[in-house]
Protein backbone atom coordinates (compact mmCIF):
# COMPACT_ATOMS: atom_id res chain seq x y z
CA UNK A 1 0.00 0.00 0.00
CA UNK A 2 1.32 3.42 -0.84
CA UNK A 3 0.32 6.92 0.06
CA UNK A 4 0.68 10.22 -1.65
CA UNK A 5 3.34 12.02 0.32
CA UNK A 6 4.47 15.30 -1.13
CA UNK A 7 2.27 18.31 -1.65
CA UNK A 8 3.29 21.57 -3.30
CA UNK A 9 3.87 23.08 0.14
CA UNK A 10 5.94 20.09 1.30
CA UNK A 11 8.70 19.99 -1.27
CA UNK A 12 11.10 18.45 1.26
CA UNK A 13 9.09 15.79 3.01
CA UNK A 14 10.11 14.49 6.40
CA UNK A 15 9.98 10.83 7.21
CA UNK A 16 10.47 8.63 10.20
CA UNK A 17 13.55 6.52 10.72
CA UNK A 18 14.35 3.33 12.60
CA UNK A 19 17.69 3.36 14.39
CA UNK A 20 20.14 1.05 16.08
CA UNK A 21 18.23 -0.13 19.12
CA UNK A 22 15.85 -2.07 16.86
CA UNK A 23 18.71 -4.36 15.84
CA UNK A 24 18.14 -7.91 17.07
CA UNK A 25 14.93 -6.79 18.84
CA UNK A 26 12.63 -6.39 15.84
CA UNK A 27 9.45 -7.18 17.78
CA UNK A 28 7.25 -5.53 15.12
CA UNK A 29 5.16 -3.46 17.53
CA UNK A 30 5.54 -0.60 15.06
CA UNK A 31 4.27 -2.70 12.18
CA UNK A 32 1.04 -3.37 14.01
CA UNK A 33 0.19 0.33 14.28
CA UNK A 34 1.46 1.73 10.98
CA UNK A 35 -1.60 2.81 8.99
CA UNK A 36 0.12 2.53 5.61
CA UNK A 37 2.18 -0.64 6.10
CA UNK A 38 5.42 1.12 5.25
CA UNK A 39 7.64 -0.64 7.81
CA UNK A 40 9.43 -3.54 6.21
CA UNK A 41 11.86 -6.32 6.93
CA UNK A 42 12.27 -10.05 6.50
CA UNK A 43 13.62 -12.92 8.53
CA UNK A 44 17.02 -12.15 6.98
CA UNK A 45 17.05 -8.67 8.46
CA UNK A 46 18.33 -7.77 11.91
CA UNK A 47 16.14 -4.69 12.08
CA UNK A 48 13.14 -3.16 10.32
CA UNK A 49 13.16 -0.20 7.96
CA UNK A 50 10.72 2.58 7.14
CA UNK A 51 10.13 3.23 3.45
CA UNK A 52 10.52 7.01 3.13
CA UNK A 53 8.40 7.06 -0.02
CA UNK A 54 5.44 5.53 1.81
CA UNK A 55 5.64 6.95 5.35
CA UNK A 56 2.97 9.59 5.95
CA UNK A 57 4.74 11.00 9.01
CA UNK A 58 1.92 10.23 11.41
CA UNK A 59 4.21 9.31 14.33
CA UNK A 60 2.00 6.42 15.44
CA UNK A 61 4.94 4.03 15.55
CA UNK A 62 7.01 5.96 18.08
CA UNK A 63 5.29 5.14 21.37
CA UNK A 64 4.78 1.40 20.80
CA UNK A 65 8.50 0.83 20.22
CA UNK A 66 9.90 -0.77 23.39
CA UNK A 67 13.44 0.43 22.72
CA UNK A 68 12.80 3.99 21.46
CA UNK A 69 14.30 3.20 18.08
CA UNK A 70 12.07 5.44 15.96
CA UNK A 71 12.63 9.14 15.37
CA UNK A 72 11.33 11.80 13.08
CA UNK A 73 14.05 12.46 10.55
CA UNK A 74 14.87 15.85 12.01
CA UNK A 75 15.19 14.41 15.52
CA UNK A 76 17.58 11.52 14.80
CA UNK A 77 20.42 11.81 17.35
CA UNK A 78 23.88 12.65 16.03
CA UNK A 79 25.23 9.18 16.74
CA UNK A 80 22.38 7.59 14.79
CA UNK A 81 22.63 9.66 11.61
CA UNK A 82 23.86 6.68 9.57
CA UNK A 83 20.43 5.12 9.88
CA UNK A 84 18.88 7.92 7.83
CA UNK A 85 20.73 6.61 4.81
CA UNK A 86 20.38 2.97 5.82
CA UNK A 87 16.58 3.19 5.97
CA UNK A 88 16.54 4.63 2.45
CA UNK A 89 19.21 2.29 1.15
CA UNK A 90 17.26 -0.77 2.23
CA UNK A 91 14.70 -0.08 -0.48
CA UNK A 92 17.25 0.29 -3.27
CA UNK A 93 20.26 -1.83 -2.23
CA UNK A 94 19.04 -4.27 0.37
CA UNK A 95 22.27 -6.23 0.79
CA UNK A 96 24.32 -3.06 1.15
CA UNK A 97 21.99 -1.85 3.90
CA UNK A 98 22.32 -5.17 5.71
CA UNK A 99 26.10 -5.04 5.46
CA UNK A 100 26.12 -1.51 6.86
CA UNK A 101 24.04 -2.64 9.83
CA UNK A 102 26.47 -5.48 10.47
CA UNK A 103 29.38 -3.06 10.32
CA UNK A 104 27.80 -0.68 12.79
CA UNK A 105 26.58 -3.39 15.13
CA UNK A 106 28.43 -6.70 14.62
CA UNK A 107 26.30 -9.72 15.29
CA UNK A 108 26.96 -11.91 18.30
CA UNK A 109 26.48 -15.12 16.34
CA UNK A 110 27.33 -18.53 17.71
CA UNK A 111 30.97 -18.22 16.60
CA UNK A 112 31.29 -14.90 18.34
CA UNK A 113 29.69 -16.22 21.52
CA UNK A 114 32.18 -19.11 21.57
CA UNK A 115 34.98 -16.62 21.02
CA UNK A 116 33.82 -14.44 23.89
CA UNK A 117 33.43 -17.49 26.09
CA UNK A 118 37.01 -18.55 25.43
CA UNK A 119 38.41 -15.19 26.47
CA UNK A 120 36.57 -14.15 29.60
CA UNK A 121 39.36 -11.94 30.83
CA UNK A 122 38.94 -9.68 27.81
CA UNK A 123 35.30 -9.14 28.72
CA UNK A 124 35.56 -8.77 32.46
CA UNK A 125 38.98 -7.34 33.08
CA UNK A 126 38.68 -4.14 35.04
CA UNK A 127 34.98 -4.58 35.74
CA UNK A 128 34.90 -6.99 38.67
CA UNK A 129 37.55 -6.99 41.39
CA UNK A 130 38.90 -10.42 42.14
CA UNK A 131 38.44 -11.81 45.68
CA UNK A 132 42.15 -11.31 46.23
CA UNK A 133 41.93 -7.68 45.28
CA UNK A 134 38.97 -7.14 47.60
CA UNK A 135 40.84 -8.90 50.42
CA UNK A 136 43.96 -6.83 49.91
CA UNK A 137 41.94 -3.65 50.04
CA UNK A 138 40.25 -4.72 53.28
CA UNK A 139 43.53 -5.47 55.00
CA UNK A 140 45.26 -2.70 56.98
Ligand code: SF4
Nearest residue numbers: 034055056058059061
Ligand atom coordinates in the same frame (compact mmCIF):
# COMPACT_ATOMS: atom_id res chain seq x y z
S1 SF4 B 1 5.31 7.61 11.09
FE1 SF4 B 1 3.27 6.64 10.67
S2 SF4 B 1 3.36 6.11 8.50
FE2 SF4 B 1 5.47 6.51 9.13
S3 SF4 B 1 6.30 4.51 9.70
FE3 SF4 B 1 5.47 5.43 11.58
S4 SF4 B 1 3.37 4.65 11.75
FE4 SF4 B 1 4.04 4.30 9.62
Ligand code: SF4
Nearest residue numbers: 022026027028030065
Ligand atom coordinates in the same frame (compact mmCIF):
# COMPACT_ATOMS: atom_id res chain seq x y z
S1 SF4 C 1 8.76 -1.45 17.55
FE1 SF4 C 1 10.90 -0.71 17.68
S2 SF4 C 1 12.13 -2.56 18.17
FE2 SF4 C 1 10.09 -3.24 17.46
S3 SF4 C 1 10.42 -3.62 15.26
FE3 SF4 C 1 9.62 -1.53 15.45
S4 SF4 C 1 11.46 -0.24 15.55
FE4 SF4 C 1 12.11 -2.32 15.93
